[in-house]
Amino acid sequence: MRVSGRRLMRIAALAVLALVAVSVGAAVLYRFLPVPVTPFMLVRAVGGSGIDKDWVPLTEISPQLVRAVIASEDAKFCDHLGFDWAAIEGAFAAIEDGGRLRGGSTISQQTAKNVFLWQDRTWIRKGAEAYFTLLIETLWSKRRIMEVYLNVIEWDDGVYGAEAAARHHFGKSAATLSRREAALLAVVLPSPRNWSAGKPGPYVSRRAGVIERRMGVVESDRLDDCAG
Known part of the structure; x- marks a missing residue:
């Protein structure tokens, strides 16, 4: 027909x-309910990884971890509307120089990607990520974005969220993470299956020291106020 x-x-x-x-x-x-599971978790589970997660409210996550991820991932988190245009320009400059599409992602973008989308670096997925980033920036508070982010991000093979990560790496709850432990967790976010927060190598240990110093700036300049 x-x-x-x-x-x-x-x-x-x-x-x-x-x-x-x-x-x-x-x-x-x-905006109101815990995210039960994400597409990424399901894909990884089908591939053989388990799903170790335990949703907790932001009040039960150490403020040190909030400061650590802002210091490591997105210092302008409280000020931008989902996108760090300076970082995006840097990513495009890298492409023009022959590099790959990478970098420039804010915590809001990472949250949108992890909650709603699949993991790849195609332009289609980037476009969908931009749409969902605008959506959550419009419908959620910054505090809620941070809460969801810290509950869905991967911190080891099949280990998702701050509570599961704190117990997996340090044998304690997310509420009791120290400054150093929070910094170590933040360092491994770009490659959680290759780097260990609980058994850090030389690079992770050195980088954690840098993040700890930046956390001091985040705290003194109140760059985490919107997530407090």
Whole structure:
């Protein structure tokens, strides 16, 4: 059966509207409810990794970890609207110099990617990430973005969220993490399956020292106020 161009356009428009409705609905729900599981967790589980996670509210996560991830990942977290344009320009400059599409992701972007999307570096996924970043920046508070981020990010093979990470690496709750432990956890975020917070190598140990010093600036300049 032949389908007219106008009918195809109508079907495509309805499909887009449905996707928008579903995405907005999910974002609204996650503004209030814990995220039970993410696409990334499911893909990794199918690949053989387990899912070790235990959602806790931000009040049960040490403020030291909030400062550590801001110091390590996104010093402008409280000021931007989801995107660090200076970092993005740097990433594009690297591409122009022959490098790969990388870097420039804020905590908001990482949260959007981890909660709603799949893991790759294609332009399609980057576009979807931008959409979901704008969505959560509009519908969630900065405090909620930080809370979700710290509960879904991976900290070892199949270990997700601050509570599971604190128990896995240090045998304690996320609420009782020390400044040093928080810095070590922040350091391994770019490569949690290759670097260990609990058994840090020379690079991770040195980098944690840098993060600890930056945490002092985050605290003194109140760069974490929006997540407090």
